[in-house]
Amino acid sequence: MALPGPLLLLAALALRWAHGEIPTVRLIDQEGPILEGSSVTLECLTDEAGADMSQFTFQKYSRWLHSWVSLDNPDRLRCWFFDVNVTRADGRLLLAIASLQSWHAGAYRCVAANSTGTGNASAELSLRVEYLRSVFVTRAHTWCGTVGDSVAVMEGEDVELQCSADASLPPEYEWSRQGADWVVASSVLTLPHVSREQAGTYECRAQHPSLPHLARSRAVRLDVQGPQSSYQLEPGLGLSTPVLLLAVGLPALLLLLLVLGLSVLVLRRRQAAKIPAGEEPGQRTPIYKGSLESVPSVAGDQQPLVL
Template sequence: MMSSPSCGLYQLIGGAEAATLPGSQHIRKLPGSATMCGAFIFLLALRLAGASPGVPTVQLLDHEGPVLEGDNVTLECMAGPGADMSSFSFQKYSPWLQSWVQLDAGARLRCWFYAVAVSRPGGRLLLDIARLQRWHEGAYRCAPMPLNDTFVPEPGPSNASGEATFMLHVDYLRDVWVTWPDAWCGTVGDTVTVTEGEDLELECAAEASRPPKFDWTRDGEAWTLQAQALGLRGLQQDQAGTYRCHARLSGLTQSRAVTVLVEPPAGTQRLGE
């Protein structure tokens, strides 16, 4: 029988100087923080009861398709049949703090993650995020509740073990603009004037979570150019008009219009003028 005046970190091992558990597994007491004490006792109780705690996972509920900026989403912690969800908490990884931040209302750093609400209806553990923004992106997990009620300094999501990490990606498509290709800070205005016979090349750009698909159209004509850049060679008067760049991403669309004016060469006089 194992006893200790303080609770440390225990590790499943085999060999001497270890207390025996059912199933010929062993544990050895190692130096550790009180933060891990509750997690160990919970897992040990399940083991002695013959239960398999499994790995807690996070699932996205009732949401089809990409997660978009402005959406409302709900995550649920799933820890297997009969699990006591009151001993778990939702946490989000902060690369800046290099810690997992607890998202329950009592946490001191909770104010950093506003529009996030943890609830426990009917013994479940839910995380509601309203009006998703870019800063809500990142790694979430469900883990045994830390005793310090704030954050858990641990390696990042790529190195974490013992809990399944859920990566929340938020798609967004914001402003769209037209530029001169290969120009530094070469944003094009609403109107472009060129001389007849000259070439014109415009390029579409967008602020988006990942590269969108671009296409160009011309008002009054049923053609579409599937490309980011629009090239017009030897412009003539009949090519003047309004051209529109469209950026598309995950069902979102943003557009920008540019009116192209074509002037005759200097000193040229047309018939009737």
């Protein structure tokens, strides 16, 4: 049996009173992808004009805590969500993020401050932050994979350079060589049995898959050396034979003199330790047979100790 119109209206009002206002969350003046470093503002709204927004609060879902966290709590703001500012001015509830970072991405919602369930919670707004940061180049099969501005290899070696970048989505990579017209659409550049003709500057370019203007590149200079180049001195840095002998011989001579000096010092100390204190050569008193007293001796005395 269908209820009369007035009864339906009363039932709807009772249901609304039981559950309260259901808010919504929207982004203010934001179109297109949201880039890292930009600023965004979220607003919590209700269908009722002039509603008291002091009874609502913003929440963010924490993947580490596996729960919703209120952003109105200053302690939580300092610990978990930096650069987030919740304001209540002119009856509006706003959440502003001055400089978006990757950790700001996630789900946001607006709920009644005294609500314990989801009946008074808005639909989740997923905030996605797009970014592409620095490009790194590493060399495979080496004890230290990180590559600087240049890498030196021996002629005939196999060279494998790996390009990578930190991005919100897996980037698209390509390798090229300065002065050449070829491009390798891959994150890995492989040069088997490299020759001197392949020496030069190679560049890796990383591009965001959906935002072409988000792109970065990294250049690496490849130096290919001959088999004996690592044992030869560069021109202008060579040393003449006398200078080389002096550079090698002088430190060795100083070291030898130091060892000899220490040896003589140790030997003299050992000899001095064998002589009893208070007795020196030429000052000891001789002993005569049949005498109870000793006779003082003088330096240079040639008499025997026992007569």
